Amino acid sequence: MARWEPGARERLVVAAVDLFAEQGYDATTVAQIAERAGVTKSTFFRHFPDKRELLVAGQETLRTLLAGGIADAPAGASPLEAVAAGLQRASDTMGPMNRELGPRLKAAVATSAELQERDALKSVSLAEAMTTALTARGVPGPTAALAGELGVLAFKRGYAAWSESDAPGGLAPYTSAALDELRAASASLG
Template identity: 85%
Template structure:
């Protein structure tokens, strides 16, 4: 096994998602994931405490990118303009692997209650990161919370559309997340 080959973390995530989709989350073992990724079990545990944590791989980095984008938005930016800056920052790091992972991850999550719960917790964490970044800009609590929640919805919706689009014509993720945020802004304005 190529223990020290670069990209072990990414290979572990891809292997896990494939196995979760093929045979179910409960039937998949850490040993199977490691074997399919071409690493040892100890390498698996170097990156993840258990197989549940594979779903939230990259959440800390994504939260940080969203928060940095919000913090670096111009001072005069509205809360949703700041969220758009965060979405643009985070989306800029998504590449072909993220594009290809989307439909497979969606199928794996749909097939497992435990993964659905983990996915929901990931959304809560992303919303909290954006809410905190907005509050640091002086945005009042309820407004910051609503803008953070809209940011998560926009990211998830944009990511789903992007990952389902043909890889060759999909382009970058940012236009998808920003369009989703615009749609949500328009929808919230129609609430009255």
């Protein structure tokens, strides 16, 4: 086993997603994930405390990117313009591996109620990060919460469309288009 080969964390995530999709979350063991990734079990545990944490790998980075983009938006930006800046910053960090994992991750999450719960908690966490960043800009609480929720929905919709598309390019245009669609939809609510 290639114990010291670079990229172990990423290989573990890919191996787990593939195994979860192939045989289900409950039937997949840490030993199988480590073997598929070409690392030892101790290497697995250096990166993750358990297999549940594999699907939220990078969540704290994503929270930081979204909140940082909102904080750095121009002073006169509306709440949704600030959210767009956060989405842009987060989207710019997503590369081919993120795109490739999208459909497989969706299939893996569909195999387990526990993974669906973790995915929902991830959404709550991202919305909270955006809401907090917006309130720090002086946006009133209810408006900040709504904009944060729209930001999460735009990110998820944009990511799904991007990962299912064969068109070249990054995630940013997809999250931007999703936010625009949601903005228009919310305006029609009356």
